[in-house]
Amino acid sequence: MSILVLAEHDNSALSPATARTVAAALAIGGTIDVLVAGADCGAVADAAARLDGVARVRVADDAAFAHQLAEPVSELVVHLAGDYGHILAPATTTGKSVLPRVAALLDVMQVSDITAVKGPKAFERPVYAGAALQTVEATADTVVVTVRISAFDAVAETGAAPIEPVAFTPAAPKARFVSREAAASEGPELANARIVVSGGRALGSQEQFNAIIKPLADKLGAAIGASRAAVDSGYAPNDWQVGQTGKVVAPDLYVAVGISGAIQHLAGMKNAKVIVAIDKDPDAPIFKLADYGLVGDLFELVPELTESL
Amino acid sequence: MKVLVPVKRVLDANVAVRVKADGSGVDLANLKMSMNPFDEIAVEEAIKLKEAGIAAEIVAVSIGPAQAQDTLRTALAMGADSAILVKTDETIEPLAVAKILKSIVDQQAPDLVIMGKQAIDDDSNQTAQMLAALLGWPQATFASKVVIADGKASVTREVDGGLETLELDLPAVISTDLRLNVPRYASLPNVMKAKKKPLEEIDAASLGISLAPTLRVISTARPPERKPGVMVGSVAELVDKLRNEARII
Numbered sequence A: 001m002s003i004l005v006l007a008e009h010d011n012s013a014l015s016p017a018t019a020r021t022v023a024a025a026l027a028i029g030g031t032i033d034v035l036v037a038g039a040d041c042g043a044v045a046d047a048a049a050r051l052d053g054v055a056r057v058r059v060a061d062d063a064a065f066a067h068q069l070a071e072p073v074s075e076l077v078v079h080l081a082g083d084y085g086h087i088l089a090p091a092t093t094t095g096k097s098v099l100p101r102v103a104a105l106l107d108v109m110q111v112s113d114i115t116a117v118k119g120p121k122a123f124e125r126p127v128y129a130g131a132a133l134q135t136v137e138a139t140a141d142t143v144v145v146t147v148r149i150s151a152f153d154a155v156a157e158t159g160a161a162p163i164e165p166v167a168f169t170p171a172a173p174k175a176r177f178v179s180r181e182a183a184a185s186e187g188p189e190l191a192n193a194r195i196v197v198s199g200g201r202a203l204g205s206q207e208q209f210n211a212i213i214k215p216l217a218d219k220l221g222a223a224i225g226a227s228r229a230a231v232d233s234g235y236a237p238n239d240w241q242v243g244q245t246g247k248v249v250a251p252d253l254y255v256a257v258g259i260s261g262a263i264q265h266l267a268g269m270k271n272a273k274v275i276v277a278i279d280k281d282p283d284a285p286i287f288k289l290a291d292y293g294l295v296g297d298l299f300e301l302v303p304e305l306t307e308s309l
Numbered sequence B: 001m002k003v004l005v006p007v008k009r010v011l012d013a014n015v016a017v018r019v020k021a022d023g024s025g026v027d028l029a030n031l032k033m034s035m036n037p038f039d040e041i042a043v044e045e046a047i048k049l050k051e052a053g054i055a056a057e058i059v060a061v062s063i064g065p066a067q068a069q070d071t072l073r074t075a076l077a078m079g080a081d082s083a084i085l086v087k088t089d090e091t092i093e094p095l096a097v098a099k100i101l102k103s104i105v106d107q108q109a110p111d112l113v114i115m116g117k118q119a120i121d122d123d124s125n126q127t128a129q130m131l132a133a134l135l136g137w138p139q140a141t142f143a144s145k146v147v148i149a150d151g152k153a154s155v156t157r158e159v160d161g162g163l164e165t166l167e168l169d170l171p172a173v174i175s176t177d178l179r180l181n182v183p184r185y186a187s188l189p190n191v192m193k194a195k196k197k198p199l200e201e202i203d204a205a206s207l208g209i210s211l212a213p214t215l216r217v218i219s220t221a222r223p224p225e226r227k228p229g230v231m232v233g234s235v236a237e238l239v240d241k242l243r244n245e246a247r248i249i
C-alpha cells in the first residue's frame, strides 16, 4: 500500500503541518511519498526529504503551482493518484481547498479533518463542532483524507529520502492569483504554538486587544488567538480565529480571556493540555472546561498576571 | 446573471447536540432545525448582487426531506426568486450532493454558485470544491469579499496567514466565510410573499445518481470529558498553580 502526502509550504519553508500529516500516514502504514507542488521550491523538497518515514519526495516545480491554487494542484495529484491507495493533506486552508477537488475527480468521498487512525481505511473525525466523534470507514479503492494537524505529533527529521522531479503541466488556469495580504505576526505560529493566549469580545477594541493580550502572550512566548466575536469586530485578524470554523489548536497551555466558551469556540481548543479561563461571569461555560478559572475584570487581572510572570 | 445558492437544513447552531446512547448517531428528534449559517451568508451575498444590479435571478436549492421546504422558504423570504427541493429521506453524502447539484447546474445554467464553506452538522467542508471539480469550474473557497465585474469574480479569501485575492473566470463556485456579510432577517411581509414564490420539487431518485453512502459510519460517540478544574481566588494563586501544580510555565 502506498500513501501520498501533499506538502504544505510557501515555496521557501516546509510547514510543520506536513510532519504531522506524515505521522498520520505512518499510523495508516505503507510506503509514504511526499508531493511538493510549488515554484522554486527546492529547499522545501530538501526539508521534506528529512522527515522520518518518507520513502520518496516527488517535486513538481513549475510556475503553475506557485500559489498552491486548487485547480492546478488537484490536477497534478489526480495525475499521480494511480500509484496510491491513500492521498493525505493537512486540513489547512490549502489542503481543504485542494483535496475535495481531488476526491471528486476520483469519484470518492473525502474523509475530512481526521483526529485518529482506527484502521487502514477507518478514521475518527469530529462532527457537530466536536460534540460527537464519528468513526467512519472508507469503502472506495482510493482513500482521500485531510488530517487535523493538532491531533498528530510531528515525525522527527533524521531521514534522507530521494527526491525525484515530476513533470506535469496543468490546464490553462480559470482562477488566477492576484495578491496576498499577510496578517502581522511576530510570535510563534498559532497552529503549532506550545502556549496560546486568546481574547474575546470583552476586549472591546483592537487597541485594547493589543494592549492587554499581546504583553501576556509575549511574556509567555505564546501565539495569539481570538474568538469569532473578536475577529468579527475587527479586534484581531481572521486567521487568529480559534474554533469549529477557524483554527483548531491543542497547545500545552490555552489561556482564554473574556471568552464565554460557546461550543463553536470550544471545538477549537478543548484538547489543550491545560486551560485557563479569565472572565467576569462566574457562570460562563468556559469555566466548565477550564482547569484553572479566575473570575474578575480582565482589564485588572491580565495586566497583573503579565506583571507577575 | 443567474446565481444558484445551495442551502442545507441542519440542526440549529444554538441547540445542544445529544449523542444517542447506543452509539448509532445524533438525536435530532423534535429539535429546532435551521438553514446552515454559512448558507444564510451565501443567500445574503446573492441578494446583495441582485440589489447591486449584477444578478438578475437567484435560485435556491436544497437536497433533503420534505421539511427542507422550510429552509427554502426562508431563502425565498430573504430574497431568492425561486427554489428547488431535491427530495430524499436518506442521508446524502457531500459527493452525492455535489453530483445532484451538478445536474441542477446543468439544467439551470447559472453563472455563479455561492454556497457555504461548511455544513455545521457534518463539518465536511468539501461540497463546494467537489461541485467546482465536477463542473470543471474555478473555485474560491472561504470568501470574505466578492466583486463581480467584466465577466470575472474577484474574491478575497480567508486563508491561513491572512487574506488572499483570486480572480476567477465565470462561471465559478464560491464558498462563504463568516466575514463576507451579515445575513438579513426576513421581514414578516416578505415571509408572506415567499409563500407565493415558486418552489419546484424533484425526486432525488429520478436523477439517476447513486445516493448510497460510501463512508460507512461505524460509531458515533460522545467525546471524552475533561476532568473538572478548580476556581482560583487570585492572580498569585493562578501563577502558583501553573508553576507548581501544572508545571507548565
Ligand SMILES: Cc1cc2nc3c(=O)[nH]c(=O)nc-3n(C[C@H](O)[C@H](O)[C@H](O)COP(=O)(O)OP(=O)(O)OC[C@H]3O[C@@H](n4cnc5c(N)ncnc54)[C@H](O)[C@@H]3O)c2cc1C
Residues within 6 Å of the ligand: A199, A200, A201, A202, A226, A227, A228, A229, A230, A241, A242, A243, A244, A245, A246, A247, A257, A258, A259, A260, A261, A262, A263, A264, A265, A268, A278, A279, A280, A281, A284, A296, A297, A298, A299, B013, B037, B038, B120
Ligand atoms: C456557524 C458558526 C460558526 C462559528 N464559529 C466559531 C469559531 O470558529 N470560533 C469561535 O470562537 N466562535 C465561533 N462562533 C461564534 C460562537 O457561537 C460565539 O458567538 C463566540 O465564540 C462568542 O465569542 P466571545 O466568547 O468572545 O463573546 P461572548 O460570548 O460575548 O463572551 C464575552 C465574555 O466576556 C466576558 N466579559 C465581558 N467583559 C469582561 C471583563 N471586563 N472582564 C472579564 N470578562 C469580561 C463576558 O462575561 C463573556 O463571558 C460560530 C458561530 C456560528 C453560528
Ligand SMILES: Nc1ncnc2c1ncn2[C@@H]1O[C@H](COP(=O)(O)O)[C@@H](O)[C@H]1O
Residues within 6 Å of the ligand: B006, B007, B008, B009, B036, B038, B039, B061, B062, B063, B064, B092, B094, B097, B114, B115, B116, B117, B118, B119, B120, B122, B123, B124, B125, B126, B127, B128
Ligand atoms: N443537502 C444539501 N442541500 C443543499 N446544499 C448542501 C447540502 N449539503 C451541503 N450543501 C452545501 O454545501 C456546503 C458545504 O457543506 P459540507 O461540504 O457538507 O460541509 C453547505 O454550506 C451547503 O451550501
